[in-house]
Amino acid sequence: MNYERIKEKLNILADAAKYDVSCASSGSDRANKNNGLGNAARMGICHSFTEDGRCISLLKILLTNHCIYDCAYCVARCSNDVKRAAFKIQEVVELTINFYRRNYIEGLFLSSGIFKSPDHTMERLVTVAKKLREEEHFNGYIHLKPIPGASDELMYVAGRYADRLSVNIEVPTISGLKLLAPDKKQEDFTKPMLKVKNEIVRYRNERKIIKSTPKYAPAGQSTQMIIGATGETDKDIMYSATYYYKVYNMRRVYYSGYVPMIEDSRLPSIRSQVPMLRENRLYQTDWLLRFYGFAVNELLNDAHPNLAVDVDPKLSWALRNLYHFPIDVNKADKRMLARVPGFGMQSVDKIIQARKFRKLNWHHLKKIGVALNRAKYFIVCNSRNWERRDLEAEKIKKLILQHSTSKFRGQYSNQLSLFN
Amino acid sequence: MNLSKTLIYDGSFNGFLTAVFIAFDEKINVADIQKNDKGQNVLFSETETIFTNVEKAKRVWNGIRNKNYNAITNIYFAFLSEEDGVELLLYTYIQKLMAANRGQSVDYSDGVTLRIGQLSRSVGREKHRMEGFVRFQLTKDNIYFANIEPDFDVLPLISRHFRNRYADQQWLIYDAKRGYGIYYDLQGVEIISLDLNEIHFNRTRKSKVFTEGEYDYQELWNNYFKSTHIKSRINRKLHRQHVPKRYWRYLSEKKEAV
Numbered sequence: 001m002n003y004e005r006i007k008e009k010l011n012i013l014a015d016a017a018k019y020d021v022s023c024a025s026s027g028s029d030r031a032n033k034n035n036g037l038g039n040a041a042r043m044g045i046c047h048s049f050t051e052d053g054r055c056i057s058l059l060k061i062l063l064t065n066h067c068i069y070d071c072a073y074c075v076a077r078c079s080n081d082v083k084r085a086a087f088k089i090q091e092v093v094e095l096t097i098n099f100y101r102r103n104y105i106e107g108l109f110l111s112s113g114i115f116k117s118p119d120h121t122m123e124r125l126v127t128v129a130k131k132l133r134e135e136e137h138f139n140g141y142i143h144l145k146p147i148p149g150a151s152d153e154l155m156y157v158a159g160r161y162a163d164r165l166s167v168n169i170e171v172p173t174i175s176g177l178k179l180l181a182p183d184k185k186q187e188d189f190t191k192p193m194l195k196v197k198n199e200i201v202r203y204r205n206e207r208k209i210i211k212s213t214p215k216y217a218p219a220g221q222s223t224q225m226i227i228g229a230t231g232e233t234d235k236d237i238m239y240s241a242t243y244y245y246k247v248y249n250m251r252r253v254y255y256s257g258y259v260p261m262i263e264d265s266r267l268p269s270i271r272s273q274v275p276m277l278r279e280n281r282l283y284q285t286d287w288l289l290r291f292y293g294f295a296v297n298e299l300l301n302d303a304h305p306n307l308a309v310d311v312d313p314k315l316s317w318a319l320r321n322l323y324h325f326p327i328d329v330n331k332a333d334k335r336m337l338a339r340v341p342g343f344g345m346q347s348v349d350k351i352i353q354a355r356k357f358r359k360l361n362w363h364h365l366k367k368i369g370v371a372l373n374r375a376k377y378f379i380v381c382n383s384r385n386w387e388r389r390d391l392e393a394e395k396i397k398k399l400i401l402q403h404s405t406s407k408f409r410g411q412y413s414n415q416l417s418l419f420n
Numbered sequence: 421m422n423l424s425k426t427l428i429y430d431g432s433f434n435g436f437l438t439a440v441f442i443a444f445d446e447k448i449n450v451a452d453i454q455k456n457d458k459g460q461n462v463l464f465s466e467t468e469t470i471f472t473n474v475e476k477a478k479r480v481w482n483g484i485r486n487k488n489y490n491a492i493t494n495i496y497f498a499f500l501s502e503e504d505g506v507e508l509l510l511y512t513y514i515q516k517l518m519a520a521n522r523g524q525s526v527d528y529s530d531g532v533t534l535r536i537g538q539l540s541r542s543v544g545r546e547k548h549r550m551e552g553f554v555r556f557q558l559t560k561d562n563i564y565f566a567n568i569e570p571d572f573d574v575l576p577l578i579s580r581h582f583r584n585r586y587a588d589q590q591w592l593i594y595d596a597k598r599g600y601g602i603y604y605d606l607q608g609v610e611i612i613s614l615d616l617n618e619i620h621f622n623r624t625r626k627s628k629v630f631t632e633g634e635y636d637y638q639e640l641w642n643n644y645f646k647s648t649h650i651k652s653r654i655n656r657k658l659h660r661q662h663v664p665k666r667y668w669r670y671l672s673e674k675k676e677a678v
Contacts, residue, residue, distance in 0.1 A: 003636050007643055014647040035587040035606075046662070047552045048673055050648045053658030057552075059644070095640070101564060101589060102556045104641050137588075259652055274652050353525035364529040 006095070012085040016065045016076050017111055020168070020224065021254040025057040025106035025141045027219035028163040036137035038100060038107070040163060040219075045106055058109040058143060059099055063087055063124060067113035071181040072264050073170060073229050076113045080262060086115075089124060093131050100140055107141030107163070108132070118149035118188075126154060129161035141219075146196075148188035155195045164219035164251070167192050172240040176230035179266055193248045196221050200249070220251035227282065228275040229258040229267055235305040238285055242296045245289075255282045277408045281307045288314055291345055292338045309408075311397060315341040318378060319393040325378040326386065330359050342375030373403050424451035429470045429507075431455040433499055436507060437477035439470045440514055444480075453507035480514075487517055490526075497540035497547075500573045509535060546570050547577045553663075554582075554593055555672050558634045564591040565629075567670050575602055579609050638672045645673035 026044030046055035064086035065076040075082065096108045110128055114121050125144055132138040144162040146155060159165060169189050171177040177186060196217060203216040223244055225237060241253040257279040260270045285307060288294040292314070299313050300306075308316040318325065318341045327336050329351060337348045347370045354360060354368065359382035366372055377396050380386045391399075425448050429435035436453065443450050451465040485492045495510055513536045516527075527533050549570075556564035564586070575595050579602050582591060586604070592612075594601030600613045626635055668674040 007640060010640060011643055011647050014644050018648050018650060032584050032587050037586070037588050039585050041551070041581070043548075045548070045552045048645060048671065049659055049662035050645075050650070051656060051659045052650050052653040053655045053662060054648075055662070056645070056648055060648070098637050099641060101586070102558070102637065102641070103552075103554045103566070103586075259650060276653065350526075350528040354528035356525050357527040358529055360529055367531070367534055368528055 006091060009085045009087055009091070010061070010095070012083050013062045013065060013087060014060065016082075016113075017060045017062045017109070019075070019256065019259065020060060020109070020111060020145070021054070021256045022143070022166060022222055022224060022252070023055050023057050023060065023109065024143075024164070024219075024222070024252065027251060028141060030139050030141075030163065030215065030218065032139050033137070036139055037097070038138050038140035040139070040141045041106070047103070047105055057106045058141065059096055059105045059107070060109040061087070061092070061111075063092065063110060063112035063121070063128070064115060065113045066115045068116070069114055069181070069183045071170070071184070072262075072266050073180055073226055073258065075261055089128050089131065092128050093136060096132060097136055097138065100138070105140075107143070109143040109145075111145035112147065114147055118147040119151050119154060122147045122150040122154045122158070126158050126161065129158065133161050143219075146192050148184055148192070150192055152191075152195045155192050156199060159196055159199055159217040160214065162217055164222065165192075165196050165217050166222040166224070168224040169240075169244070170224065170226050171230060172225045172237045173230065173232050176232060180230065190248075193221065193223070193244075197248045220249065222250055222252040222254065223248075224254040224256055227255050227257050227279055233305040234278070234282065234285075234307045235300040235302075237282060238289075238296055238300050241286065242289065253286065255279050255286070277309060278307075280408075281309065281313060285313045293335055294339075310401065312341070314339070315374060315397075315400070319397055322393055326380050327378065329365065329379050329381045330355050340375055340378050342371035342373070342378075374400055424449040424465045426450075426452045426454060426465050426467045427470050428454055428456050428467055430472055431457065432472060433496065434474055434477040435470060435472040436499060436510070437480040438473045439507075440511060441473075441476040441480050442468075442470060443511065444518075450508070450511055452505075453511055455507075484514065484517060487520070491517055494536055494540040497543040497577075498536050500577065501539045501543050502573055503539060506539065543572045543574065543577075546572045547574045549667070550574050550578050551581050553667050553671060554578075555670060556591060557638075557672075558631050559629050560631055562590060564589055566591070566593050567596050568593060569597045569666075569670070570595065571666075573598060575600070583609050638675075642673050642675065 024044055025040070026042065028040040029042045030040040032039040044057060046057045048056040050056060062076070064084070065082070066084050066086060067074075067076045067078050070077045070079050092108070092110065096105075099105045100107070110125055112121050112125055125147070129142050129144060132142065142162045143164045143166065144158050146158055146165055146167050148167060155165075167189050171180055174186055177184065199216050200220065203213060207213040225241070227237065237255070244250045244253055257275040258268065259274050260268055260272050263270050285299055288299065289296055294317070299317055307313050311319070318339070324336070324339070327340065329337070334348060334352060337343055337351060338345060347368055350368045351360065351365070354364065361381050361383045362372070362385070365375070365381060377387050377391065377400070427439045427443065427448070427450060429439045439453050442448065456469070481492065484495065495513070498506060498510060509532060512532050516530070516532065526537075528537070550568060554566045554568060556566045559565050573595075575593065578593070582593065583604060588606070590605055592601055592603045594614060594616070600611060602609050603612045663671070663674070668678050
């Protein structure tokens with residue numbers, strides 16, 4: 001193995017892969033077979049963190065950054081003048097195994113630019129996974145990113161070796177896709193997704209009858225959308241995400257704030273900021289939909305197509321629907337408790353268990369770890385003190401903002417600054 | 421009224437459970453439970469030295485497990501936190517547990533229960549971190565070697581994870597702070613103590629103990645680490661929250677930062 005050359009390739013191809021947000025290694029519990037190498041940890045393990053605070057759990061690389069397509073949002077697009085490189089299959093295998101043995105990584109995340117044709121590229125990705133599993137007896141995590149437009153046969157084989165598959169839709173709206181990625185059609189994304197979903201369902205049903213049925217993509221599939229590249233609303237994004245969760249049984253949808261790299265008339269200017277706050281609000285909404293029992297049209301609808309920037313989506317929903325509150329912590333059901341701003345699901349579970357022993361008061365709630373600065377306007381508990389004033393939504397918001405800080409405050413504060 | 425007693429045990433978990441057994445059995449009014457190396461005399465109470473008895477420890481273990489399956493993990497994790505006075509806290513917790521009906525919910529509005537839960541969480545967090553932050557280096561005699569210095573005594577907790585994962589390579593994880601390690605020799609894991617004349621944390625000087633290729637891979641990993649940063653999103657505070665500085669000593673990718 002030519003060390004210097006590998007180093008150079010790794011730099012180029014890891015750099016090009018870093019815009020894929022997903023680095024999850026969770027959801028699979030592949031066991032170590034016959035004293036081979038590796039297993040998958042169900043809750044996932046982060047082995048390090050980048051300086052922007054994202055976790056590094058997989059060796060995330062492209063097989064090559066040569067690409068025949070010209071998608072405006074992508075660094076590897078064919079009209080962009082960047083250094084190109086390509087790994088040999090054996091090089092990727094050796095790198096993965098040696099990193100894995102030193103406990104640097106949980107496994108491999110392999111993606112690729114498209115050379116010759118989608119199927120030709122996909123075949124090579126699958127070969128890497130196959131080699132790792134069959135020749136190296138590797139049982140660690142493998143995340144493959146199928147190429148849009150890959151054939152069903154290859155998708156089938158990919159799922160047999162990989163733990164997770166993800167086709168990125170990148171642009172949440174069809175019109176945006178036409179504008180930014182003229183070579184790709186929406187079917188190119190959805191066809192492989194549908195195939196994976198059907199196979200997962202089929203394998204799961206077979207396992208019910210025959211216990212030894214092999215695994216097919218045990219960690220399911222995920223996808224990613226770029227935020228803030230085409231001027232879409234938060235409603236467009238979340239409705240589209242909900243669609244993918246429902247129709248394709250996605251485990252996760254990732255939202256990736258657009259990082260401007262290239263000057264292009266179709267895209268935000270190169271000096272524009274990465275929309276990190278917006279990204280954060282979208283993730284919060286995503287969590288509310290998946291774990292807190294909210295429906296998407298409660299949070300985003302025609303009257304409110306965008307999320308509030310200054311407060312989180314749950315608080316903003318509560319302020320619009322004050323007639324539900326205040327609720328009694330000692331009586332309300334789980335569904336309603338989960339809707340109180342400042343209550344997380346862990347707090348909700350603790351409250352439900354603790355209130356069987358005694359009636360809870362402010363002191364107990366504080367100990368349990370509830371964010372009372374927000375919650376206190378929306379609840380009553382076993383105490384004579386509670387918010388008796390009939391406050392307007394605007395007033396509550398003001399009071400909460402007064403008593404909290406946020407690193408994003410500078411971005412949306414409309415308070416006049418004294419010195420400019 | 422029977423006089424309160426301080427129980428002295430040998431510092432092992434079995435020793436602690438034996439102490440709990442004896443306290444219940446002889447209906448002792450427990451003032452404190454202490455490790456024998458502490459040797460603190462408490463005023464107004466007698467001391468009694470406990471001899472570890474695996475049979476008795478096992479009965480306590482099973483008794484707790486039959487009451488509440490999750491509680492036994494909480495107790496073991498909290499015990500490994502090595503916090504001052506955790507023994508008495510655990511004893512109170514076990515008393516409460518035994519007084520309660522089987523399978524009851526957890527009383528999160530109770531101070532002791534909440535505290536045990538928190539302690540067990542921090543130990544659990546440390547265990548999980550160590551599963552990620554161990555960095556093996558390949559020695560010339562083909563052993564993957566790693567040094568760690570965890571806040572809590574987590575080696576007994578992570579041994580199974582590494583045994584399952586690296587079943588086809590010899591490895592050794594050494595806790596430099598507590599002076600013992602676990603070694604897997606392709607058959608099973610055993611506890612060892614080493615006479616290390618140098619501790620192999622990060623330094624730019626290469627050690628002769630490790631293979632040539634070892635430093636190449638570290639370099640590749642460092643390079644990979646650097647190329648994953650997105651410049652326009654740098655957030656060092658968050659980075660330090662996820663990878664606290666006290667772990668940097670043994671992380672090869674932070675070699676230059678140390």
